[in-house]
Structures are given as C-alpha cells and as structure tokens.
Amino acid sequence: xxxxxxxxxxxxxxxxxxxxxxxxxxxxxxxxxxxxxxxxxxxxxxxxxxxxxxxxxxxxxxxxxxxxxxxxxxxxxxxxxxxxxxxxxxxxxxxxxxxxxxxxxxxxxxxxxxxxxxxxxxxxxxxxxxxxxxxxxxxxxxxxxxxxxxxxxxxxxxxxxxxxxxxxxxxxxxxxxxxxxxxxxxxxxxxxxxxxxxxxxxxxxxxxxxxxxxxxxxxxxxxxxxxxxxxxxxxxxxxxxxxxxxxxxxxxxxxxxxxxxxxxxxxxxxxxxxxxxxxxxxxxxxxxxxxxxxxxxxxxxxxxxxxxxxxxxxxxxxxxxxxxxxxxxxxxxxxxxxxxxxxxxxxxxxxxxxxxxxxxxxxxxxxxxxxxxxxxxxxxxxxxxxxxxxxxxxxxxxxxxxxxxxxxxxxxxxxxxxxxxxxxxxxxxxxxxxxxxxxxxxxxxxxxxxxxxxxxxxxxxxxxxxxxxxx
Amino acid sequence: xxxxxxxxxxxxxxxxxxxxxxxxxxxxxxxxxxxxxxxxxxxxxxxxxxxxxxxxxxxxxxxxxxxxxxxxxxxxxxxxxxxxxxxxxxxxxxxxxxxxxxxxxxxxxxxxxxxxxxxxxxxxxxxxxxxxxxxxxxxxxxxxxxxxxxxxxxxxxxxxxxxxxxxxxxxxxxxxxxxxxxxxxxxxxxxxxxxxxxxxxxxxxxxxxxxxxxxxxxxxxxxxxxxxxxxxxxxxxxxxxxxxxxxxxxxxxxxxxxxxxxxxxxxxxxxxxxxxxxxxxxxxxxxxxxxxxxxxxxxxxxxxxxxxxxxxxxxxxxxxxxxxxxxxxxxxxxxxxxxxxxxxxxxxxxxxxxxxxxxxxxxxxxxxxxxxxxxxxxxxxxxxxxxxxxxxxxxxxxxxxxxxxxxxxxxxxxxxxxxxxxxxxxxxxxxxxxxxxxxxxxxxxxxxxxxxxxxxxxxxxxxxxxxxxxx
Numbered sequence: 001x002x003x004x005x006x007x008x009x010x011x012x013x014x015x016x017x018x019x020x021x022x023x024x025x026x027x028x029x030x031x032x033x034x035x036x037x038x039x040x041x042x043x044x045x046x047x048x049x050x051x052x053x054x055x056x057x058x059x060x061x062x063x064x065x066x067x068x069x070x071x072x073x074x075x076x077x078x079x080x081x082x083x084x085x086x087x088x089x090x091x092x093x094x095x096x097x098x099x100x101x102x103x104x105x106x107x108x109x110x111x112x113x114x115x116x117x118x119x120x121x122x123x124x125x126x127x128x129x130x131x132x133x134x135x136x137x138x139x140x141x142x143x144x145x146x147x148x149x150x151x152x153x154x155x156x157x158x159x160x161x162x163x164x165x166x167x168x169x170x171x172x173x174x175x176x177x178x179x180x181x182x183x184x185x186x187x188x189x190x191x192x193x194x195x196x197x198x199x200x201x202x203x204x205x206x207x208x209x210x211x212x213x214x215x216x217x218x219x220x221x222x223x224x225x226x227x228x229x230x231x232x233x234x235x236x237x238x239x240x241x242x243x244x245x246x247x248x249x250x251x252x253x254x255x256x257x258x259x260x261x262x263x264x265x266x267x268x269x270x271x272x273x274x275x276x277x278x279x280x281x282x283x284x285x286x287x288x289x290x291x292x293x294x295x296x297x298x299x300x301x302x303x304x305x306x307x308x309x310x311x312x313x314x315x316x317x318x319x320x321x322x323x324x325x326x327x328x329x330x331x332x333x334x335x336x337x338x339x340x341x342x343x344x345x346x347x348x349x350x351x352x353x354x355x356x357x358x359x360x361x362x363x364x365x366x367x368x369x370x371x372x373x374x375x376x377x378x379x380x381x382x383x384x385x386x387x388x389x390x391x392x393x394x395x396x397x398x399x400x401x402x403x404x405x406x407x408x409x410x411x412x413x414x415x416x417x418x419x420x421x422x423x424x425x426x427x428x429x430x431x432x433x434x435x436x437x438x439x440x441x442x443x444x445x446x447x448x449x450x451x452x453x454x455x456x457x458x459x460x461x462x463x464x465x466x467x468x469x470x471x
Numbered sequence: 472x473x474x475x476x477x478x479x480x481x482x483x484x485x486x487x488x489x490x491x492x493x494x495x496x497x498x499x500x501x502x503x504x505x506x507x508x509x510x511x512x513x514x515x516x517x518x519x520x521x522x523x524x525x526x527x528x529x530x531x532x533x534x535x536x537x538x539x540x541x542x543x544x545x546x547x548x549x550x551x552x553x554x555x556x557x558x559x560x561x562x563x564x565x566x567x568x569x570x571x572x573x574x575x576x577x578x579x580x581x582x583x584x585x586x587x588x589x590x591x592x593x594x595x596x597x598x599x600x601x602x603x604x605x606x607x608x609x610x611x612x613x614x615x616x617x618x619x620x621x622x623x624x625x626x627x628x629x630x631x632x633x634x635x636x637x638x639x640x641x642x643x644x645x646x647x648x649x650x651x652x653x654x655x656x657x658x659x660x661x662x663x664x665x666x667x668x669x670x671x672x673x674x675x676x677x678x679x680x681x682x683x684x685x686x687x688x689x690x691x692x693x694x695x696x697x698x699x700x701x702x703x704x705x706x707x708x709x710x711x712x713x714x715x716x717x718x719x720x721x722x723x724x725x726x727x728x729x730x731x732x733x734x735x736x737x738x739x740x741x742x743x744x745x746x747x748x749x750x751x752x753x754x755x756x757x758x759x760x761x762x763x764x765x766x767x768x769x770x771x772x773x774x775x776x777x778x779x780x781x782x783x784x785x786x787x788x789x790x791x792x793x794x795x796x797x798x799x800x801x802x803x804x805x806x807x808x809x810x811x812x813x814x815x816x817x818x819x820x821x822x823x824x825x826x827x828x829x830x831x832x833x834x835x836x837x838x839x840x841x842x843x844x845x846x847x848x849x850x851x852x853x854x855x856x857x858x859x860x861x862x863x864x865x866x867x868x869x870x871x872x873x874x875x876x877x878x879x880x881x882x883x884x885x886x887x888x889x890x891x892x893x894x895x896x897x898x899x900x901x902x903x904x905x906x907x908x909x910x911x912x913x914x915x916x917x918x919x920x921x922x923x924x925x926x927x928x929x930x931x932x933x934x935x936x937x938x939x940x941x942x
Contacts, residue, residue: 029860101817133817135859147859163781165857172856172893216784242784245791254819255780280785280919282892309726310634313687313713314751320716346572346604348725385643386636388606388618389500421753421916422643423904424620426897433894445892448751 013071020075027075037145062087078102089125097136104257134188135164155180156209217258232274286453293442304352306381322451359398384420484542491546498546508616533558549573560596568607575728605659606635626651627680688729703745757924764913775823777852793922830869855891
C-alpha cells in the first residue's frame with residue numbers, strides 16, 4: 001500500500017470508526033463532534049457492549065462493521081491498542097488516529113515498548129498511525145472534525161501541530177480573525193506519521209497555500225531539513241518551536257516524549273530551510289493573517305490613522321521600532337486636509353492623523369490621506385477604552401466605518417489594529433472584529449504585534465526576491 | 472500662596488467650577504461625569520448664557536459664583552483663557568485644569584505665545600495650571616472624576632500621565648485587575664504643573680504607595696533626575712516613556728508640544744533614579760498589579776500548575792526565558808501525588824503539573840504541590856479556548872476553584888495567568904477575572920507578561936536589598 005495515499009485518506013476519509021464509545025469517554029465526544037460537524041462519510045461507533053449512541057448502532061467490534069473503514073479514531077486504553085491494530089489490518093483500515101495516551105510520553109520502559117509494538121504492527125500492515133496521545137485530524141472539506149465549534153467552511157491554511165490543546169486554541173484564535181483551514185492535524189508522539197511526512201504531503205497539496213506548525217521535537221533532523229526546505233520553497237511556512245529552553249524541553253519530553261534538541265540548531269535549521277520562526281501562538285496567527293489578508297505593500301512607508309494622542313505616540317514608536325517610516329505629507333495635502341475641519345485644536349494632523357472628530361471630516365480626511373502616493377500601506381489604530389464620553393464612541397464608530405469604506409474605494413494595503421484588553425469593551429470589540437473579518441482585512445490585537453508581523457512578511461518577500469535575482 | 476498647597480487642593484477640592492458648559496461640549500460632559508461620580512464638594516457650572524443644566528444653576532461668569540472656588544475646569548476656546556485666568560485670580564481660585572487645547576502643541580507662534588501668556592498670568596496670581604490640552608484630575612477619595620465609570624473606591628496607586636487617552640485606558644485596564652487609585656492626573660502640555668512637581672508632591676503623599684507614569688517629554692531634566700530619585704527611594708515608580716523613536720518623538724511634539732529627548736539619556740536617567748522602565752500600558756499595569764498583589768517570593772523556584780500539554784511546554788519556556796527555575800519534586804511527593812489518580816495517561820505530572828482531571832484529585836494534588844518547601848511561588852496557568860469538549864470546561868473550572876482554595880489555605884505567593892485572546896470565551900473569562908480580583912490575587916493576561924513583571928519585581932527588590940547591605 002502507498003503510505004502517502006493513506007495519509008491522503010487520513011484527511012479525506014469516506015468512512016470513520018470510533019472505537020471506545022462508552023458513556024463519559026472521549027469516544028462519545030468524538031462521535032458527537034463528528035456528527036455535529038456534518039461529516040459527509042459513514043460513521044461507525046464501536047464498543048464491546050454494543051447498543052446505540054446518538055441514534056446510531058454501536059458495533060461490538062471492528063469485524064462486525066459491514067462496510068469498508070478508512071479512518072479509525074482509537075479511544076481505548078493503551079493495552080488494548082495492539083489487538084485493535086490487528087483487527088484494523090484485517091479490515092484494510094488505512095489510518096488510525098490514537099487519542100489514547102500512555103506510551104513513550106510516560107517515560108517508562110513499558111510505555112516505550114508498547115509504542116514500538118504498535119509501530120511494528122502498523123508497518124507490517126501499511127496502516128498509518130497518527131499519535132498516539134493526540135487529537136487527530138480536522139478536515140473541513142469533508143466535515144471531519146473533533147471539535148463541534150470549528151468552522152465548517154474550508155480555506156487554504158494547514159496546521160501541523162504536536163499539541164492537541166494548541167491545535168484547538170490556534171484554530172479558534174485564527175478562525176476569529178477570518179482564517180479558514182485546509183488540513184489540520186494534532187499528531188502527538190509522532191510514532192509513525194511525523195512532521196516530515198506531513199510537510200512532504202502538504203508540499204504537494206494544492207488545497208494548502210500556507211503551513212503553520214507547532215513542533216516539540218523531531219527524530220530525524222536531516223530529513224526535516226530536506227522536506228521543510230522543499231515545502232518552504234513552494235509556500236510560506238511558519239514554525240513555533242515548543243521546548244526552546246532546558247525546562248521547556250523537559251516538559252516537552254513529558255508531554256509527547258519528544259527530544260527537543262538544541263535551540264541554536266533549530267534556529268539555523270529553520271532559517272536555512274526558509275521557514276519563518278515565531279515564539280507564541282498569537283504570533284503564529286498574526287503571520288497567517290498577514291499572508292492571507294494583506295496585499296504585499298511596495299515598501300515601508302506607513303500612513304497611520306486613529307487616535308487619540310498618547311495612543312498615536314505609542315503606535316508610532318511601535319512602527320518605527322519595527323523598521324517602518326512615517327513620511328510627513330506635503331503642505332498642499334496638509335492644507336486640503338485641514339480644510340475639512342472647523343478647528344484643529346487637540347488633534348495630531350501630520351502623520352499619524354488623529355481621527356477623533358465628526359463623521360464627515362473623518363471620511364474626507366482619511367480618503368485624502370490614503371490616496372497620497374507617498375504611502376505604501378495604511379495602519380488603522382482602533383484603540384478601545386480610552387474614550388471619556390459617549391461622543392467619542394460615536395466618533396470612534398465613524399472612524400471604524402471609514403476604514404471599511406476607504407478599503408473598498410482605494411487600492412492600497414490596509415492593516416487594522418483592534419486594541420482592547422478591557423473585558424467591558426467586549427461587545428463593541430466583537431462587532432467590529434466581525435465586520436473587519438467579513439471585509440477580509442488583516443486584524444491584529446496590538447500595534448506592536450501588527451508591525452512585527454508585517455515586518456516579517458516584508459522581509460520574507462524581500463529575501464525571496466533577492467533569491468530570484470540570483471543573490 | 473504656597474504652590475504645593477495649591478497642588479494638594481487640585482486633588483482635594485471642596486468646590487469646583489466648570490467653565491464652558493454649552494450643549495454638546497466637553498464642559499457639559501465634565502459636569503455630568505462629576506455628578507455621577509458622586510463628587511463630595513460644591514459644583515458650579517459656568518456659561519455666559521446662564522440657565523440650568525442637570526438641575527443645576529449655570530452662572531454667567533466666575534464673578535457671579537457666590538462661594539469660594541478651589542478648582543476650575545476650563546473648557547472654553549483658547550483665546551478666552553487669559554481673561555478667565557484674570558477672573559480666577561480675583562476669585563482666589565487655587566488651580567485651573569485646562570481641557571482647552573490650541574497652545575504650544577499646535578507648533579504655531581500664536582499657540583506658543585498664548586501658552587506663555589497664561590503661564591505669566593498664573594505665576595502672578597499663584598494659581599496653578601494643569602495642562603493645557605489634558606483631562607485633569609481623578610481623585611476618588613473626594614469623588615472627583617472626569618469619567619463616570621472610574622472606580623468610586625480609592626486605593627494606593629497614583630498615576631502621572633501626559634496623555635488623556637492613556638490615562639483613561641490605564642485606569643480602566645488596572646481597575647479590571649483590582650487596582651484602585653489615590654491620585655491620577657492627566658497633565659498634557661505641562662505648561663505649569665509638570666511631572667517633577669507631581670513626583671515631588673507624591674513623595675510626601677502618604678496615601679500613595681506606588682507611582683505609575685507616562686511621560687512624553689520634559690523641560691528640566693536635571694530637576695526630574697533629582698525628584699525622581701527621591702520619589703523612587705521612598706516608593707516604587709514605574710515609567711512608560713512615549714516618543715522613544717524619532718518618529719514617535721515627532722508625534723509627541725504634535726501631541727503635547729513635548730521635546731522627547733534622546734532615548735539613551737532617558738534609559739540612564741530612569742535607571743540611575745531607580746525607576747522601573749516599561750514599554751507598553753499593559754506592562755505598566757502588570758507592574759502595578761505585581762507590587763500591589765504579589766507577596767515578595769523568597770526566590771525564583773516556580774511551581775507551575777495548569778494545562779494542557781502544549782500550553783505547559785510554552786509556559787515553561789516563558790518562565791525559563793525570564794530567569795525562573797522549575798525544580799523537580801522529590802520522588803516521595805511524586806508518589807503521593809500520583810496516588811490521587813486512577814490513571815496518569817496523558818498528564819504531565821512533574822513540574823509543571825497538568826490539572827486536567829476530576830475535581831477531588833485537582834485539589835489534593837495542587838495542595839500537596841504548593842506546600843512543598845522547594846518552591847518559592849506558584850504560577851497558575853489558566854488557558855481558555857484549548858478544550859475540545861464540555862468535560863474539560865468542568866475540569867478547568869474545578870482547577871480555577873482550587874487555586875482560590877489553596878490561596879486561602881497555604882501561605883505562598885501565587886500568580887494567576889488568565890490567557891484568553893478569544894472573544895467567545897469572554898463571559899467565562901470575565902467571571903474568573905472578578906473572582907481572582909476579589910481574592911486579591913495578581914492576574915496577568917499571558918505567561919510571558921506575568922513572568923516578565925515578576926522578574927522585574929524580584930530584581931527591583933534584589934537591588935534595594937543590595938543597596939541596604941551597602942553594595
């Protein structure tokens with residue numbers, strides 16, 4: 001059997017069996033999630049007691065399932081896994097995702113031995129193993145999901161993630177900012193299917209435009225270097241390495257049985273392969289959002305709009321610290337802009353431009369500012385929670401409307417910063433987030449984060465351009 | 472008249488006049504905010520048209536006010552300010568807060584001249600000027616506030632802030648994390664009352680335990696060095712400097728007419744004075760929260776609890792990157808802890824300890840872990856949004872309850888990280904935030920932020936101890 005074909009089946013199964021669907025078990029929750037995610041194939045719950053669950057017949061064993069089974073989700077205790085793999089081999093199952101833990105990550109000889117046993121069984125039959133100690137696959141094109149609230153629509157971002165919790169958090173964080181997914185996989189201990197297999201698969205996957213990854217450790221560094229280089233030459237790859245410190249590495253070993261490796265080695269490996277390295281899940285989302293929603297700016301000349309005064313000072317500092325410039329507008333344009341105002345008192349009107357004012361002026365000024373050819377991109381600084389009185393909220397809303405309006409009218413990259421660490425601004429924040437998402441604008445949650453991501457984005461493209469030019 | 476006494480009256484006025492209370496004006500909103508904040512003194516609205524507002528008589532001029540006036544809030548256009556100051560001098564007003572802008576920050580000769588004129592007038596009469604181009608004073612002990620939703624209770628933190636918007640955002644951010652205030656002042660262009668006057672005043676103020684500051688520029692650097700050194704030797708001072716880059720400095724000049732000065736000079740000035748420098752408003756809040764709510768840990772040995780696996784790996788990395796250690800617990804304790812569990816599968820049980828489990832076990836394990844004398848402090852890592860199914864939310868809640876319970880029972884510093892960048896987790900997040908605030912636990916919004924703040928806190932105390940020891 002072709003091991004790569006089986007990997008493809010992992011993401012596109014026509015039929016799934018969930019083994020271990022007792023009450024109050026992961027199996028039951030996998031089943032419920034799969035049903036409510038609208039899985040398009042056949043679902044077979046399995047448990048020795050038989051019976052029914054969620055209106056579906058429970059099969060007593062794999063052998064009792066009448067049709068073919070592509071993908072098995074295994075939720076039974078570790079000691080029963082070898083027998084299940086024998087049953088799966090007989091049934092011609094192509095891939096088994098092991099939610100089950102209790103293998104090499106325990107650090108015990110028994111755990112390591114059991115993991116070696118199941119790998120041997122799988123290699124003999126050609127069945128691919130995902131995990132153990134993982135959440136498995138989210139593949140929205142076929143409605144295959146382990147969490148009910150993940151988006152149903154598919155997109156172009158794929159995630160290769162060694163942690164189940166990080167997989168879930170990342171998908172939700174990114175989804176709230178407009179990202180949709182092609183293939184997402186939580187692969188745990190990586191006893192069979194590992195990061196390199198997945199990178200190789202995603203290199204060829206035409207439904208994937210960008211790959212994000214969270215990796216704790218790797219067994220074959222040389223192979224990773226090769227496949228990652230090939231992947232990164234075909235599409236952007238962003239990598240978050242967990243276990244970058246000695247204490248973190250010890251924790252990674254307890255988590256997924258991983259050998260973290262030297263952080264310096266990782267730094268040079270990722271750099272040489274052409275992957276972008278980040279250090280938090282939020283940075284991972286920031287990069288995905290930038291690649292997905294920001295048209296490539298021609299340069300680093302920023303038009304900053306928003307307010308108020310102190311927020312503009314700090315936003316300018318963040319911009320400058322990340323290598324951007326804020327050109328002053330020519331006097332003719334400055335006069336024109338001032339012409340829209342009754343009074344300039346209390347407003348910064350150079351660059352940044354503070355847009356704390358009546359709605360008509362806001363739109364006219366923002367539009368004139370944005371079209372000026374001396375700017376490569378606009379940064380809209382929407383800071384919640386700094387307004388003393390209701391009229392400022394009205395002005396703030398009109399400013400936010402204006403950004404959406406000029407985005408439609410003017411062909412220039414726009415990045416939006418929604419800065420709110422206040423829980424009592426949440427409703428307002430959420431409404432705006434949805435509107436900007438709908439308009440496919442890149443959203444960041446702080447000016448520093450936005451500038452850092454766009455800086456990396458520009459450096460990535462600059463490097464590729466230099467390589468094309470034979471540098 | 473004593474200029475310092477007048478500054479004291481700025482924060483403790485017995486009577487306030489608000490000048491310029493026309494409809495749709497700042498004066499009207501100041502009046503409404505002051506009333507709804509429960510100001511304990513007399514309020515006199517002033518406008519040439521007279522009439523009534525919010526059930527109060529409007530006086531046509533300062534002269535018509537029957538009683539004494541301590542503090543005037545000025546909201547009239549800049550060109551009328553000199554005459555107002557003459558009227559205030561006659562009336563014996565001690566301090567005038569100028570919301571009014573249109574002075575040196577405009578960058579025009581007229582603006583600069585007008586600012587010099589009002590300073591001369593104020594110096595002649597002894598009236599102190601706050602601003603212009605500022606929000607003024609929030610002093611909850613007397614119910615004096617310019618924003619209706621600021622906390623009514625007073626506390627020990629004072630804020631000296633050159634930006635009105637940053638003042639408002641900071642107070643709200645800090646209030647949500649349990650901070651209450653003594654004296655807060657937005658002082659804008661600093662034409663008379665400046666950062667040094669305020670630091671001098673707060674050095675003597677027994678109601679202030681900690682001073683936070685946002686400064687864009689300063690006129691007399693040598694005086695600042697002296698007063699800041701004196702202040703910082705009596706209580707912790709945390710400073711955020713706006714305009715730390717060339718572009719930021721240009722923006723600061725347009726905002727408050729400030730000369731930002733070289734960033735290197737600021738770095739060494741703050742360091743020599745013994746102030747803690749931060750770079751964002753969130754860091755400023757993080758430090759205030761740490762000084763206010765974290766008992767000084769004896770060292771850097773961290774007990775990390777929370778989960779899940781990937782989150783624990785990244786939390787450990789953040790801890791280690793900030794100079795903390797995560798000791799392994801002795802085997803006897805480890806056996807004891809494992810004894811509370813039916814199965815260890817899928818859990819990290821060294822340090823960090825993952826507490827994704829049934830409630831009884833969570834409490835027993837956390838308590839045994841916390842009391843172990845090898846730890847100096849506990850970090851509780853509460854990460855929202857990484858749970859696939861409802862049972863994890865139940866376990867998560869029990870973990871959060873456990874933190875509150877052991878906090879009451881065990882005498883050891885505990886820091887809480889509430890990590891949620893997801894808007895759809897907001898309700899859950901908000902409920903927990905309130906409970907931890909009520910228990911007076913320090914809350915941080917990411918493990919990195921928390922570790923960075925506690926690292927600075929330990930270094931601050933280490934330095935002071937070294938100084939006491941004559942190092």
